[in-house]
Amino acid sequence: MSKLIIDAAKDKIFLMIINNDINYNITHENTKFNYEKLTILINEFLNSRNLNLKKVSQIYVNRGPGSFAGIRNSLSIVKAIHFSNKTDYYCFSFDDFDDLNDIKYENIPQLCEKFKVKKNLINPIYLS
Numbered sequence: 001m002s003k004l005i006i007d008a009a010k011d012k013i014f015l016m017i018i019n020n021d022i023n024y025n026i027t028h029e030n031t032k033f034n035y036e037k038l039t040i041l042i043n044e045f046l047n048s049r050n051l052n053l054k055k056v057s058q059i060y061v062n063r064g065p066g067s068f069a070g071i072r073n074s075l076s077i078v079k080a081i082h083f084s085n086k087t088d089y090y091c092f093s094f095d096d097f098d099d100l101n102d103i104k105y106e107n108i109p110q111l112c113e114k115f116k117v118k119k120n121l122i123n124p125i126y127l128s
Helices: 032-036 038-048 068-085 105-114
Strands: 002-007 012-019 022-029 056-062 088-092
Touching: 002 038, 002 068, 002 105, 012 038, 012 105, 022 038, 022 105, 032 038, 032 068, 038 068, 056 068, 056 105, 068 088, 088 105
Parallel strands: 002 056, 056 088
Antiparallel strands: 002 012, 012 022
C-alpha cells in the first residue's frame, strides 16, 4: 500500500506518494484556484502513477503553521477521505520534529512514528 503526503500550508502545494520505497512528488502554485480543486489535483497525481485513493493506506498532512485556507482545505479533504475509505491519517507539523534540520518529506512517516505523532488527530496551527 502507498502513503500520501499533502502539504498545502506553504508557498506551494506539495504532494508526494511513497510506494514501495519509490517516491513521486509534484508541486502546484499556492493559489485560491488550486485550493478549490485540491481533490482533483490529488486524484490526477495518483492516477498519473496508476494509483487511486483505495490503494493509499496512510495520509500525512501538514497542519501548519501556514496558510489558513491551505490548511483548512487539506484537512477537510483528508477527513473526507478517512470518512469514505477509513484511511489512516496523521496531521504533522515540522515543529513536531524537535531540533531536526533539513527534514525531507520522504522521512515524514518515520518521523511521525519516532516522535509519536498521534493518528487521526487534528490540531491546526494557523499563521496570523
